[in-house]
Amino acid sequence: MPGIYVLVEHDRGEISPATFEALTAARNLAQRLTEEVVAVFIGVFDSDFNAVCTEYGISEGVVLASPLITDYGPELWGEALSQLSQERTPRIVMSVGTDKGNEVIAHASARLGSPFIANCIEVHRDSDWTITRMQWGGSLLEDVRVDTEQIFLSYAHHSVEPETAALSSDANIQIVELELDSLLTRTLVQERAAQAEGATLSTASVVVSGGRGVGSADAFAPLEELADLLAGKVGCSRAVTNNGWRSHADQVGQTGTRIAPEIYIACGISGAIQHWVGAMASKNILAINIDPEANMVTKAGYAVLGDLHEVVPAIIEEIKRRR
Numbered sequence: 001m002p003g004i005y006v007l008v009e010h011d012r013g014e015i016s017p018a019t020f021e022a023l024t025a026a027r028n029l030a031q032r033l034t035e036e037v038v039a040v041f042i043g044v045f046d047s048d049f050n051a052v053c054t055e056y057g058i059s060e061g062v063v064l065a066s067p068l069i070t071d072y073g074p075e076l077w078g079e080a081l082s083q084l085s086q087e088r089t090p091r092i093v094m095s096v097g098t099d100k101g102n103e104v105i106a107h108a109s110a111r112l113g114s115p116f117i118a119n120c121i122e123v124h125r126d127s128d129w130t131i132t133r134m135q136w137g138g139s140l141l142e143d144v145r146v147d148t149e150q151i152f153l154s155y156a157h158h159s160v161e162p163e164t165a166a167l168s169s170d171a172n173i174q175i176v177e178l179e180l181d182s183l184l185t186r187t188l189v190q191e192r193a194a195q196a197e198g199a200t201l202s203t204a205s206v207v208v209s210g211g212r213g214v215g216s217a218d219a220f221a222p223l224e225e226l227a228d229l230l231a232g233k234v235g236c237s238r239a240v241t242n243n244g245w246r247s248h249a250d251q252v253g254q255t256g257t258r259i260a261p262e263i264y265i266a267c268g269i270s271g272a273i274q275h276w277v278g279a280m281a282s283k284n285i286l287a288i289n290i291d292p293e294a295n296m297v298t299k300a301g302y303a304v305l306g307d308l309h310e311v312v313p314a315i316i317e318e319i320k321r322r323r
Contacts, residue, residue, distance in 0.1 A: 078107020213268020271296025
């Protein structure tokens, strides 16, 4: 049964916003290739899977079920997806290029010996597959050709803007029971640490980040205040985490969190390529820096050339005055 099969990324039933990007990308691709899109949900959890499929114009969904799938496990999920792919032989099996999406697609493709192309931004089909993908954290675009009938791929995170296309009736959801080896549960999530409620660094509409120029852990206090006033989150560069000023969980970058806020306020950040990779999807970037040649300043849409220890408090006072 050919088609485009899309991995629905979720956390115990709570569907990730990244899935909306994947469904939109698959739907657009299906129009060009004249294929049907099938959404694939792994594990039986309370979720809004049917509602999401219906909202994003996906008429068919599959739930891959097994008593072993009690949480996320890359080997379990990869094997489940590979079994479905082997049975139905879709033309494309895809996800968004998040850590989880890339990991599951990589496991599934490896089990079937099929090529996996990560972080794509364009996919075309003529005699072969012609694909453009991001390399080196987005600083390089690579064109590849793949001569196979079936491919596994991931779309670069934040490269597709989610767009709904509601169906007139509910999607058709089928549950498929699988037989899985219990050995695959060795990489199953066993326990979790509670996180604060509300927006996260990756979902916040405003992110205020500090770099080496902030100077110390205590000097992040004004950035925290500014973020609170704007209902945003505080991030940082790798230099900050290396100095022990903030947790790695706050790091924006290639080895940290990739963000896409409405506005990113980068304070005292030089903007090395690794950091830029994590911030480049921001809708607007305001750089505050004393160096006019800093990479973050030259790439930002807006810049204030000045001492962040003077500029940030001034912004805070102006916001308070206007309110």
